[in-house]
Amino acid sequence: MDVGARLRMVRDRFGLSQRELAKRAGVTNGTISLIEQNRVSPSVSSLKKVLEGLPMTLAEFFTFDVEPQQQRAFYQADELPNLGNEQIQLLLVGTAHERRDIAILRERYEPGADTGPDMLFHEGQEGGVVITGEIEVTVNNETRVLGPGDSYYFDSKLPHRFRNIGDSVCEIVSASSPPTF
Amino acid sequence: MDVGARLRMVRDRFGLSQRELAKRAGVTNGTISLIEQNRVSPSVSSLKKVLEGLPMTLAEFFTFDVEPQQQRAFYQADELPNLGNEQIQLLLVGTAHERRDIAILRERYEPGADTGPDMLFHEGQEGGVVITGEIEVTVNNETRVLGPGDSYYFDSKLPHRFRNIGDSVCEIVSASSPPTF
DNA sequence: ACTTGTGGTTTAATATTCTTAACAACGATC
DNA sequence: GATCGTTGTTAAGAATATTAAACCACAAGT
Structure with missing residues (x-):
């Protein structure tokens, strides 16, 4: 999953708008918009700033799992x-x-x-x-x-x-x- | 631990020179040098490319643990x-x-x-x-x-x-x- | 219908990263 | 000791990211 979709997902999950997150993170809303559309590949410093507004670490962000596939759950x-x-x-x-x-x-x-x-x-x-x-x-x-x-x-x-x-x-x-x- | 030191550490651990890694990763050696000195904060796209030369994922890179501290191990x-x-x-x-x-x-x-x-x-x-x-x-x-x-x-x-x-x-x-x- | 506010998007200017091509330092080999 | 090959570093220009300020769309009031 790409960085943009990931960011949009976690931001939604935290219930913040682009502008709210931008303010908390100390970046502009445009930056977040561009990142989420994958129009740019953010520097890790700016991505770090953005994630600190949630808050979330880089490790958590990249480890974050997206698709919860249905699987077998029980074993005798x-x-x-x-x-x-x-x-x-x-x-x-x-x-x-x-x-x-x-x-x-x-x-x-x-x-x-x-x-x-x-x-x-x-x-x-x-x-x-x-x-x-x-x-x-x-x-x-x-x-x-x-x-x-x-x-x-x-x-x-x-x-x-x-x-x-x-x-x-x-x-x-x-x-x-x-x-x- | 900062990104530069982290990268230098993993690169050393893989036994590659800046130029070797640069070639495998498809970036220039200067890029790696600047990143390792924290003179720049790489874009995640370029950091991703660099790590693919090792190979190592972004998640692994940021999760990467440095100091294995001694701790209590047993519990009654x-x-x-x-x-x-x-x-x-x-x-x-x-x-x-x-x-x-x-x-x-x-x-x-x-x-x-x-x-x-x-x-x-x-x-x-x-x-x-x-x-x-x-x-x-x-x-x-x-x-x-x-x-x-x-x-x-x-x-x-x-x-x-x-x-x-x-x-x-x-x-x-x-x-x-x-x-x- | 008109404002007001919020949402995400876009554009032009600015700031930063990345490349190219050079440099200096070190060791090995002749 | 001169030459070669390798190391990491650096300066200037090209490429890309970020900002500031606008835009458009939609919903809620009045």
């Missing part, structure tokens, strides 16, 4: 695909969804299961809740054992590791964004 | 704050986290609990897994009853509603991005 327990292996089962929620912002997983760690000594790290953030059993989680040199109801949340750039050191299965529901697999 | 079951009420308990995972990408919730619906007949809708995507009990979920005119292990995932722009129509408590772990509260 037994139809989730396994992204992991036998030791660590990773069932992805919402398989049919195309442009996914979050990876939600039902995770199942067998006793002794371990993501390995070479720590994981990647873009984004992740968190989760322990449903049953216990799991040893290490994040950036800090290690904790979490039980049912306990949870975690951290930047995925920090090196991390999961180990089931107990003798019973451990189940977790986790989410990470953006999805990495 | 009893210390999560409740964002809901008595009927619908919403426990937020990772309270201490500042710039949050995902809202992970332990949700608990009492029998009869209902998010209400006026459907919810907002930016982003959301999904979840039912842990115990049953819940009636409606997304965009489609209604389903989900039990333990069943899950859902949809665009939050689609109107949606949750109702516990059973006579036992229903527990869910959900995630939504971007967080909306």
Whole structure:
């Protein structure tokens, strides 16, 4: 979706006229009109000024999703695909969804299961809740054992590791964004 | 962080010289030099062209995170704050986290609990897994009853509603991005 | 019907960005 | 040490964005 249509959409959503927004943003109404018609490609400085009148950040503006396509919404327990292996089962929620912002997983760690000594790290953030059993989680040199109801949340750039050191299965529901697999 | 420094950083990260990037992007090296020095504020069209040479989207460019700050990572079951009420308990995972990408919730619906007949809708995507009990979920005119292990995932722009129509408590772990509260 | 106000659009002048083509600084090679 | 190739920077002109002030259309009063 082009910048003009995007701006018009968010402005409408905020219920402001071109002149109202122009005043709040410190630009002229003509500028906003021209941008919305894609007659010009604004400088990022002026676009930033315009968005500050809403207010909205550049990141939000460009991340902003337009078309909410109808999709499959419901998934039965037994139809989730396994992204992991036998030791660590990773069932992805919402398989049919195309442009996914979050990876939600039902995770199942067998006793002794371990993501390995070479720590994981990647873009984004992740968190989760322990449903049953216990799991040893290490994040950036800090290690904790979490039980049912306990949870975690951290930047995925920090090196991390999961180990089931107990003798019973451990189940977790986790989410990470953006999805990495 | 300003646009110039951002561009220089991502260009360095891709290991390209100003001239190499300029050639791939279809602009001149002078343009990139001026942008990186913040001597000009590029038009979004030219910035877009530049980023396509990497390649990188505008959204990624402005979302781009610099400093992965160390934070609290672990949370005990009893210390999560409740964002809901008595009927619908919403426990937020990772309270201490500042710039949050995902809202992970332990949700608990009492029998009869209902998010209400006026459907919810907002930016982003959301999904979840039912842990115990049953819940009636409606997304965009489609209604389903989900039990333990069943899950859902949809665009939050689609109107949606949750109702516990059973006579036992229903527990869910959900995630939504971007967080909306 | 005539004003008044608001909405978005357009035009000519001004301000800014972008290109072209040069420059200076650094390292490698002969 | 001279030459070459590469780096990032810069000056002046061409191209584009922005402003200021007009325009047109529509609706609400009077």
